[in-house]
Amino acid sequence: MRTVILGFCLSLSLFAQARAQGVPAAVLSAEQQRIAAIAKASKSAVAVFANGGNGGGSGVVVSPDGYALTNFHVVQPAGSYMKCSMNDGRLYDAVIVGIDPTGDVAVIKLEGRNDFPVATLADSDRVKVGDWCFAVGNPFLLATDFQPTVTYGIVSGTHRYQYPAGTLLEYADCIQTDAAINPGNSGGPLYDANGDLIGVNGRGSFEKRGRVNVGVGYAISINQIKHFLGCLKSGRIVDHATAGFNVATSESGKVLVSNILEDSDAYRRGLRYDAEIVSFGGRTIDTTNTFKNVLGIYPKGWRVPLTYRYDGKEVTTRVRLTGVHADEELLELVQRKPKPAPGPRPMPGKPEPGDEPEKIPGDKPKNERPKLPMPKPPMPLEKPKAEPPPPAIAKMIEPRRGYANYYFNRLNRDRVWKAATAGADFSKATGIWTLKGEHSRGGAAIEVSLAGDKVSGTFPAEKATLDLAKDLDGQLAPSGSGGLLVALHLWRQLLIDGPEKFGDVYYYGTAPYLTGEGEQLAEYDVLIATRNVVELRLAFDPASGRLHVLEMVADPDEDPCVVRFGDYREVNGRQLPHRLVISRGEFVYGTLTWKDLQLEGEASK
Amino acid sequence: MSNSSSLRWFALVCAAMFSLGLANSASAQQSLAQIIAGVQPKMVKLYGAGGVQGLEAYQSAFLISDEGHILTAWSYVLDADVITATLDDGRKLTAEMVGMDPRLEIAVLKVDAQDLPHFNLDEAVALEAGQRVLAFSNLYGVATGNEPTSVLRGIISAKADLAARRGAFETNYRGKVYVVDAMTNNPGAAGGALTDSKGRLAGLIGKELRNAQTNTWLNFAIPIGELAQAVVDIRAGRLRTANRNETVKKPKEAHTLALLGIQLVPDFLPKTPPFVESVKPMSPAAKADIRTDDLILFVNEQLVPSHKQVLEELTFIDRVDPVRLTIQRGQELIEVQLTLEP
Numbered sequence: 001m002r003t004v005i006l007g008f009c010l011s012l013s014l015f016a017q018a019r020a021q022g023v024p025a026a027v028l029s030a031e032q033q034r035i036a037a038i039a040k041a042s043k044s045a046v047a048v049f050a051n052g053g054n055g056g057g058s059g060v061v062v063s064p065d066g067y068a069l070t071n072f073h074v075v076q077p078a079g080s081y082m083k084c085s086m087n088d089g090r091l092y093d094a095v096i097v098g099i100d101p102t103g104d105v106a107v108i109k110l111e112g113r114n115d116f117p118v119a120t121l122a123d124s125d126r127v128k129v130g131d132w133c134f135a136v137g138n139p140f141l142l143a144t145d146f147q148p149t150v151t152y153g154i155v156s157g158t159h160r161y162q163y164p165a166g167t168l169l170e171y172a173d174c175i176q177t178d179a180a181i182n183p184g185n186s187g188g189p190l191y192d193a194n195g196d197l198i199g200v201n202g203r204g205s206f207e208k209r210g211r212v213n214v215g216v217g218y219a220i221s222i223n224q225i226k227h228f229l230g231c232l233k234s235g236r237i238v239d240h241a242t243a244g245f246n247v248a249t250s251e252s253g254k255v256l257v258s259n260i261l262e263d264s265d266a267y268r269r270g271l272r273y274d275a276e277i278v279s280f281g282g283r284t285i286d287t288t289n290t291f292k293n294v295l296g297i298y299p300k301g302w303r304v305p306l307t308y309r310y311d312g313k314e315v316t317t318r319v320r321l322t323g324v325h326a327d328e329e330l331l332e333l334v335q336r337k338p339k340p341a342p343g344p345r346p347m348p349g350k351p352e353p354g355d356e357p358e359k360i361p362g363d364k365p366k367n368e369r370p371k372l373p374m375p376k377p378p379m380p381l382e383k384p385k386a387e388p389p390p391p392a393i394a395k396m397i398e399p400r401r402g403y404a405n406y407y408f409n410r411l412n413r414d415r416v417w418k419a420a421t422a423g424a425d426f427s428k429a430t431g432i433w434t435l436k437g438e439h440s441r442g443g444a445a446i447e448v449s450l451a452g453d454k455v456s457g458t459f460p461a462e463k464a465t466l467d468l469a470k471d472l473d474g475q476l477a478p479s480g481s482g483g484l485l486v487a488l489h490l491w492r493q494l495l496i497d498g499p500e501k502f503g504d505v506y507y508y509g510t511a512p513y514l515t516g517e518g519e520q521l522a523e524y525d526v527l528i529a530t531r532n533v534v535e536l537r538l539a540f541d542p543a544s545g546r547l548h549v550l551e552m553v554a555d556p557d558e559d560p561c562v563v564r565f566g567d568y569r570e571v572n573g574r575q576l577p578h579r580l581v582i583s584r585g586e587f588v589y590g591t592l593t594w595k596d597l598q599l600e601g602e603a604s605k
Numbered sequence: 606m607s608n609s610s611s612l613r614w615f616a617l618v619c620a621a622m623f624s625l626g627l628a629n630s631a632s633a634q635q636s637l638a639q640i641i642a643g644v645q646p647k648m649v650k651l652y653g654a655g656g657v658q659g660l661e662a663y664q665s666a667f668l669i670s671d672e673g674h675i676l677t678a679w680s681y682v683l684d685a686d687v688i689t690a691t692l693d694d695g696r697k698l699t700a701e702m703v704g705m706d707p708r709l710e711i712a713v714l715k716v717d718a719q720d721l722p723h724f725n726l727d728e729a730v731a732l733e734a735g736q737r738v739l740a741f742s743n744l745y746g747v748a749t750g751n752e753p754t755s756v757l758r759g760i761i762s763a764k765a766d767l768a769a770r771r772g773a774f775e776t777n778y779r780g781k782v783y784v785v786d787a788m789t790n791n792p793g794a795a796g797g798a799l800t801d802s803k804g805r806l807a808g809l810i811g812k813e814l815r816n817a818q819t820n821t822w823l824n825f826a827i828p829i830g831e832l833a834q835a836v837v838d839i840r841a842g843r844l845r846t847a848n849r850n851e852t853v854k855k856p857k858e859a860h861t862l863a864l865l866g867i868q869l870v871p872d873f874l875p876k877t878p879p880f881v882e883s884v885k886p887m888s889p890a891a892k893a894d895i896r897t898d899d900l901i902l903f904v905n906e907q908l909v910p911s912h913k914q915v916l917e918e919l920t921f922i923d924r925v926d927p928v929r930l931t932i933q934r935g936q937e938l939i940e941v942q943l944t945l946e947p
Contacts, residue, residue: 129645129756130638154637156755160747176747178757178787205745205791209822215757215788216745249750253695287695287750 037195038134038150043117044197045136045189046070046110047085047143048094050078052386058137058148058188059084059108060119060197066092066110067233069225070187071202072099073169075106076334080397080405081389084110086117089146093393098232099404101334102240102324103296104169104202105225106187106404107232111393119189122196124221127175131155135179135201135217137188148188153179161289161296162203162218167324168333170240172296174218175199181217190219197222224297230510230523231299235408238509239300239330241321247277247291255285257308263557265320266306268585275310300324301526302511331402412507416525417499419545424574426495431600433492437578440591448488455489472532473554482561482584483534487552490536491563494529503531513539513549516564516581524548544568546575559585571597640804641739645753646693646722648798649675650743651700651714653685654876665742665754665797665810666690666714668723669836673698673716676726676836677796678812679705683712684910686875690716695751702910704839707902707931708938709832710777711809713839724798724806726836729829732783732807736761740789740826742797742810754797759787759824767825774814774823777938782825783808789824790814799826843906856923862916865928865943866890869901872912879915893941896934903931 046059046068057074061067068084075082080096090112097107110116127133134152142149157176164170177190181201190199199219206214231238244264247255255277260267277285281294281304298304300323307316325333389397400406433450444460455466457478464477466485476483499505508526515522524539537551537560546568551560567579576597582589647668655662666677675690677683683702690700698716705712732738740757748754763784769776783799790813799808808826815822862869866888870880879901884890901909904918905928922928928943 128638128642129753130641132637154756154758156757157747157753159752162747176755205747213788214791216747216755216791287752289750289752 033193034132034152037191037193038136039195041119041134041189041191041195041197042087042136042148042150044119045087045148047138047141047146047148048074048078048108048187049083049085049141049144051081051083051389054078054386056082056138056141057184057186058143058201060136060187060189060200061086061110061116062118062121062197062229064116064118065114066094066112066116067097068094068108068110069189069200070106070108071200072101072104072106073202074187075099075108076101080399081393082108084108085143085146087146087148088117093390095389095393095396095407096405097408098235098238099334100228100232100238100240100299101168101330102164102170103220103224103228104171105200105220105228105232107229109396109408111396119191119197120195121222121226122192122194122198124175124198124223127155127158127192127198127221129155129158132193133175133177133179133190133198135177135181135185135188135190135219137185137201139180139182139184141184149185151180151185153177156216159290159293160218161293166333169203170296171203171218171220173221173224173293174203175221177217177219178215179217180213180215181219182213183211185217200225221297227297227302228299230525231508233408234412234507234509235403235405235410236506236509237330237334237402237404239323239325241295241298241300241302241304242324243295243319243321245271247285247288249288253286255288255291264322265559268559269306269317269319270310270315271306271308271319272310275308278307278309278314280304280306295321299509299511301508303513327402409507412525413499413505413527416507416527416540416545420540420547421495422545422575426574426599427498429599429601430496432598433600434596434598435488435594436596437592437594440593446592448485450489450492452493455485457485457488472534476554476561478589480584480587481582481589482559483552483554484561484563484582484589486534486554487536487550487561487563490529490531490534490552491547491550493531494536494538499527499529502529505529508537510542511539516566547577567593571599574599637802640802641741641756644739644741644798644800644804647724648693648741648743648754649677650691650746650748650754651675651677651682651796652689652691653682653687655682661746661792663743663746663793664795665744665793667741667796667798667806668692668721669713669726670723671719671721673718673721674703674723674840675700675714675716676809677712677714678809679707679710679712680795680812681878683714684874684876684878688714690714691750692716692718692721693751693753704843704908705910706832706835706839707933708777709780709827709835710812711827711832711835713836726806726829726833729806729833730801731828731830732761732764732801734761734763737802738783738785738787738807739800739802739804740785740787740794740797740810741800742789742791742794744789744791744794744797746793757787757789759785759789762786764828767823773816773818775817775935776812776814777933778811778827780831781828782811783828785824785826787824788822789826790822853921855920858924860919860922860924860928860945862919864889864924864945867895869912869915876911877913879909879912889943889945893930893943895930895932895941895943898934899939900933901930902933902938903929905929906931 044061048059049056054077059068059070082094084092084094092110092112094108094110097109099106136148139149156178160174160176162171181204186202188201189197190201192198199221201219203218205216244266245260246258248258250256257275283294285291303318303320306319396407398407435448439460448457457464459478462478466475472486477485494502508528510523511526512521513524527538529536535553539549541548547565550563553560562583564581565577568575569578578594580592649666651666652663664682666675669676688700691697700714700716703713703715741754743754761783767782769779794810795812797810808828810826866885867890868883870882881899884895909915930941932939
């Protein structure tokens, strides 16, 4: 007790002393808060060093198993293997996981621990101009001593839109700060005053003053990255989205559709030329820039809420976004590597590609005025040779066309599939699957028979058979369902074959789907599977692992057949759905309730 | 006093102090965002001439009256046929030039609107070195439409005379400036507002100034106290282009550029700046030592921002009277008087 009191006395006298020196208690307390926030935040910051001295940048760890965020333009020259240091004084091996070249984000994975200190992700939409913030990182590659550099400032602007360079590196809805963002800070964290992560630094405005900070840095908002994180962990090259329509601000200040593609999902949802956009992605749209900001924070393939006014009616719907780039186009843009470093060292002060920390993408560089030499990062005169990754790390790198690192796609595909089947084996259930039940409309009896060579069904007022020798995209029975029979056939095939044998099955990442309770949305693990000429999009509940929604896409320009799975019950040791809700576009075909599910072939097991 | 009661007492005091500190810092934090939100409605984004060869076609400004007077830095951006002022609420209005003071390199514009939030120049504060400041501007043209301007925070490093001279900081202004430790003077920032940490107006952010010898950039603002009188003069009608109605009589025989011996750069723009192309030897202009590349700013105290305006202004001056010209040569202002020989 006495020591406690003594402690209080001591702290009081310290306070008193400080008071005597004219430092108000509020200042001291603010100082303590700042010290605490920086100490907390610095733990999760990462300094990225590219293999073979090809520059580097910064990053931030967001999961205890070592997934970290950085910039695409940091990892592009670094390749698939890099070294990362943290302020615990250790150097970790890291591999590339996924990239978002348009948004300039990349996910890497640090190896060697399962208890990495992680950043707390804040809600960056709550950030206000004037809020204090700080960047932690590796400017000019100074963090070779394991001590990241901290630069403090305020938020200078929010929801900023910075045009892409070509079609890559678009910074939509980003945070502008006057905290110093220099070459090497790229990919590193921007924290709020509490030390919570609000963005990833990556860009600045420079123009004529050389590529050093001039008080105008930009950070990709963490809310945008939250949307992409699930997709980035998939090992894919993730694309940004287009809505299928353009908008322009009218003279009366309304944001109107100025152009719309007739094969876009938005058109199918009833959006037309001259319709007024009221809100998009849950945000009120008052200018064209706001629309571009919202569009820029979503990955290709997501469905995003849209409210529009047309023909005197206000409609709220969700529209599916398509990619900014064609797959091949994105691939080509990504593989266009920066020029290799020339052999001889250039004149001192002349920037040499590969030898600096990454260049921060800035506004259209102009050379109309003379420049002083850029401060050179302290680099050894002899470039270190690129080392091959250690064997344990090399196993985690699987190059494949179309992927940043296929290893992580296979890992996630197998994880999702294992959870979906919950250990049950369908591979022997190759006989006829007979599903008997009733349709919600009047309780009409339904019977579906699925087999490898014959698929047929009896529906209300309709009998249908699939001709499996022909393309399936034209056989969309029963009428109105959009292809329920094909969906069930391929569902059975996927369960029997598994993702390896079924065809091309890859892990998309995560995307929001309706949970089935009102308008509530949640993120689900998504697999995309292609067989015959149709594509399946399968959304799995990350908690139970079960298949939640199956979308059968016969024609990408038409609405898919959507089958929602529910009421899972055990049938001979396998969990099977006993309720299916089938819809296409706004039309609900009905709810099917199975009374009797027979999976033949298992007797022979 | 027993141990426990003294402990309670200490704990209470500490808790009080702690909560005081927390509350103070929390309210200070919140109010910075609020202060900024209070200033933003007074800021204006200007768009005019430029857009070529690295010259930005935009700059910053702020409202100084509820009826739409706008203060900004005088620059080539204003040499446009139409100057557009975008207010904080996104309204795009055409701004008319009220007048300018080339010595201070400031200009006052006006938009046709009422009841506007504005800074009152009479309430501007004077700052000393060490004080915290906020800089509001549309640097790099980051903000468009109704998007708020960018805000940087810094400290006044010094209040000092601007060491303006050829080869160093080339500008007409030679008075006191606030030197700021933040990079306030970026492309497009000229004309922005420098405020104290409470959002009270203190200065007008100057142009980008680079010292050619050291390749350093100066971040500065002109104290409002240095320019308030000039703004009053501009608004009172001095230092502005002549605004005559058609009843004003012109002399029968007026001055012409040819008689004075001046040839201006050809009039190829809506507002071609009146630069001297050549001077006829032995002419009144030559005798007054007018040179090629001189820029004519005033004719008999009337502002002449364009080639056409010079021609127009001369038609009001009788040949028997002298013509007074204010000329900018490099970064110098020169007053000359021209008289026709009988």
